[in-house]
Amino acid sequence: MTSPLQQKIKIAGPSVVTANRTWDGVVIYRTAAKDWSTDLSKAAVVRAADEARALLAESVADDVGAIGAYIAPVEVTDDGKIEPGNLREQIRRSGVTIDLPAQIGLPVQV
């Protein structure tokens, strides 16, 4: 399998690098401070393929802290807010779109 770093990177707009945290699998985003955050608003936003490749390279290098790093599209609103660029990333950021057992009245521990 081709390493993500050897793959051609094309980005069509603002993007971030996202992954899952190794010890618990939680969704994380690479920050400009070369760290990870669970908060998309703290993510480093890149707009060119070279920048994206560099951000991905440093993210992948942290094999202990993160798993499965990749470049994901985002939208940056006029007031600078970062929003997920597609449904998949929206679900990763905000959680499932479905009613869970408690929400449909099934017995759950309170």
Add this chain to the structure above:
Amino acid sequence: MYAYDEIDRTLVNERVAEFRDQVKRRLSGELTEDEFKMLRLQNGVYLQLHAYMFRVAIPYGTLSSEQLRRLAHVARRYDRGYGHFTTRQNIQFNWIKLAELPDALADLAEVGIHAMQTSGNNTRNVTSDQWAGVAPGEIEDPRIWAEILRQYTTLHPEFSFLPRKFKFAITASAHDRVAVKIHDLGLRLHKNAEGETGFEVLVGGGLGRTPFIGKTIKPYVAGSDLLSYVEAIMRVYNQYGRRDNIYKARIKILVHELGIEKFAQEVEEEWQQMRDGALKLDDEVVEDIRARFSYPAYEKLPHMPDELRKAAAEPEFEAWRKNSVFTHKVQGYSIVTISLKPVGGPPGDATAEQMDALADLADKYSFGEIRVGHEQNLALPHVAKRDLPALWRALDKIGLATPNVNLISDIIACPGLDYCSLANARSIPIAQELTRRFANLDTANLIGRLHINISGCINACGHHHVGHIGILGVEKNGEEVYQITIGGRADENAELGTLIGPGVRYEEVADVVEDIVEAYLALRQRPDELFVDTVKRLGVEPFRERVYATR
């Protein structure tokens, strides 16, 4: 129930210790993710969208009440309070932390449950009929053979690195509740002309990107030859199966490309060299396994007890009984299917509280035994008919008495884009909307038996190809689009469904299904002509017309 011996317990415990060490080394950085990935997959641990997903095997779909309570404990202690029963008699937990997984596995190991080979390119959980051992007319309990296959395939060194995953299913009834024809290797117990019990062996079934119905490779294999014949098939697959292209690596592709005759010939040649060797199963071994299955001490009970006669006056009980209670091989007892498809609920999900309560009900009413079916429902296999009214009331209190088994809202669905990293589109919300649309029981009963299957990607975990109505979610230009097939079926007459036309948007799916159902109600010859039979008789055209005439 099958009683594990010391060898089984040691194997499971050693595996937990081994995985604990592997996780520790991964978290310390001693193992890279590339090195660790295969190890975690062989222990049922995937990475999904939000977290790790942990898949636990329920061999041949049989659980004790103690085991179900332990699954509830894992859901509560390590996850978010619920689990998802899958189409292959596994349970999945969606929010597990890697650091806590060894503890969860250790807790499960105490009751003989594990996650070995629930993922990876090896032989997977051996599935069987959820009515095994209690179905009237069954040739014999297929779980004895499933257990033999489980022991034979677990950590088998030759089959731990196959070209791709490999799934067995086994049935012993005329009506196939296991979907043997869509498995890599399907086994159907039957009697030959001489009255001897053996297996019809089917090979090369499977869904996913390239769906095939399994083909009979040998109409009769004696029980004593089962392992050698299976091993011959696996060897041919291991030798010739493609490893260069993941999409062409399943045995179904090999069987298709070679042709069943050529494949069978290769298997036969391999088998002739080994059939009388070490894998010959002698009666003593089979009887030893058989003896480790315990069966309830059934009472002599009347066919129609007073409790049941009285309860028949309650319409809600009767509605549930008609759809959920099935004939048992012993007079006075019933098999009860527990729907995990409440209106508006995610198909196949059960909360820890439901699992605990159901375990208690199994102790009280079903000799402590629970079954898991591939339709993502549960079953209590040994309920005295006199207890049915009390059981129904108790199930109703915990949200497990939805009277929709085999009806249109008894939907099979994969986790889809809400959880799965492979998915392109959501499955569960489509299912939830459909259960709301068809919540009216009179309407659902009028429609009759109709299976809807939903997959959120081409990998087909929701078995959409064999749904009477199949719904496949794909992604097109950034939007979720759903392709609809009709006429598929997963039973002994298994067939792949036919696409009715262009894909439809997320918002339109429930309307399209309603249109298809309305067309069926108008077209069927008699009230008891099933949807799938109407499609068989008329083809897809009238349905296509109905759906697309105004779209």
